[in-house]
Amino acid sequence: MGSEFVMLSLTPILIGILASIACALPGNFLVLRRQALIGDAISHVVLPGIVVAFLLTGTVASLPMMIGAAGAATIAVILIETIKRLGRIEPGAAMGVVFTSMFAGGVLLLEQSDTSSVHLDVEHALMGNLESLVWFAADGWSSLLDPVALAALPPELPRIAAVCALVAGLTYLFWRPLKISTFDEGFAQSMGIPTTAISIGLVIAAAVAAVAAFDAVGSIIVIAMFICPPAAARLMTNRLEVQVGWSTVFAVVSAVLGYVFAGYGPLWLGGQHAVSAAGMIATVSGVILGLACLFGPQRKRVGEAATD
């Protein structure tokens, strides 16, 4: 069990956990700012960004992917603003038009281009390929101390670890301005907090997290990782600090249970084949949100306010 687990399951589980946390952290603020749809938009526009970066560089190295995705996210934000102003339509519709068009463009580009040499095709773009991120060089827990085996870790793992650390570090560093400007933008501006830069920074951080999570869960299911853990966490507490803690816990639980259920669940139920880990992670996070809605200690707060 030990050696097989380390080789086949350890790295996918770690990548799933880190990707979930990296998305859940900015997700807390996106949900509180009622910008959850921006998370959706980002996760979609990341695809054409990645494809264009691949077509230009011919590799799937992290840096060009990140730049491509960040560029696509920036273009999307500009397009959304332009359409909103020129077309005078409501923000939701502008967002919907932009991200579906850019995503569709990404799918077409991907189909037309030769990506056979790398893990970049439509199916992976949609659902991720978490199960394939295995650590062939490992032959047991001792490999964790073996430099040769460690050097052969799937590159996605250090990449997502770096992104997760970056997102966590930025969240910590900018905690106060993020919190103040999310709660009361006018007051934040009156104190000299650059709220526009803060909100663009949040969108870019979310875009970077979305690219890094792309390997694990693809560009569609990542939206569940932005929204479900923070939304469930909101129902557990009335303090933002505690909410972010809960969202991290829910992100980890979703990733671990999702991976395990996808790999072993069908066998327990008498099925033959494992199911998509990304799909199962999103499903578990949705179930957690459902449970929080039913049993979360702060689920009644809106009703209380209404009777006030």
Add this chain to the structure above:
Amino acid sequence: MKETPVKVAAEDGRIVEPPTSDDSPLAVRGLTVSYGDKPAVFSVDTIVPQGSMMAIVGPNGAGKSTLLKAVLGIVKPLSGTVSIFGESLSEAQQRVAYVPQRASVDWDFPTRVIDVVLMGLYRELGLLGWLTNRHRKTARACLERVGMVEFAERQIGQLSGGQQQRVFLARALAQDADLYLLDEPFSGVDAATEKAIIDVLKSLKSQNKTVVCVHHDLATVADYFDRVLLINVQKIAEGPVATTFTAENLQRTYGGRLAATHIDDLQLPAG
């Protein structure tokens, strides 16, 4: 079409140059703000003397809140200048406290009363400054002044509207400023809150601090404030309440929207 108001405002601002302001708490000259093609505030001048309590009064859509926001740099004016204690806004930012309209935020936000007040200490704390007991004591003292200290640990959504307004005032007190700008602090609050707020504002005035309130209740202007600025996009009148808050000026500010009987009820000095 779009260009016209800008030019007029700039010229207007130069022609109607008010007396020099030196270092008065708030001096606004030729301030014009526009949303789209229509000016919301047009070439407004005002100088607020230190230690005064000024009400900004005018009908809905007269640009009262917009004027405050432009002073605070929240909306960008098309033209005009704002000086605070003789300095620019960015230089004097730590001397200004702002109480936004209560309805402008989501009170379901996951935070407690004490945390909201601590936001007022952001300039002191900075990004990573360690939150100490001294800061918590300051925040509690501010809550004490508005009579909300027993609610310190409550989630803000569990408060009544008046209590929420008092928390906003406590946050402004925590900023320990010299100029307080409040946007409709008495809107939709209970009598106890109204009393608590006016007591705090009067104590600020007694410390020679300056208070500017967007205010909509004409009946209380004379009781609460010593100065008034009447605006309806443009400035109509400005000065001490006793001489400025007259039936004639109100009629000019509100146009036909204020019934004669309403003005009679206010028992104003003869214009």
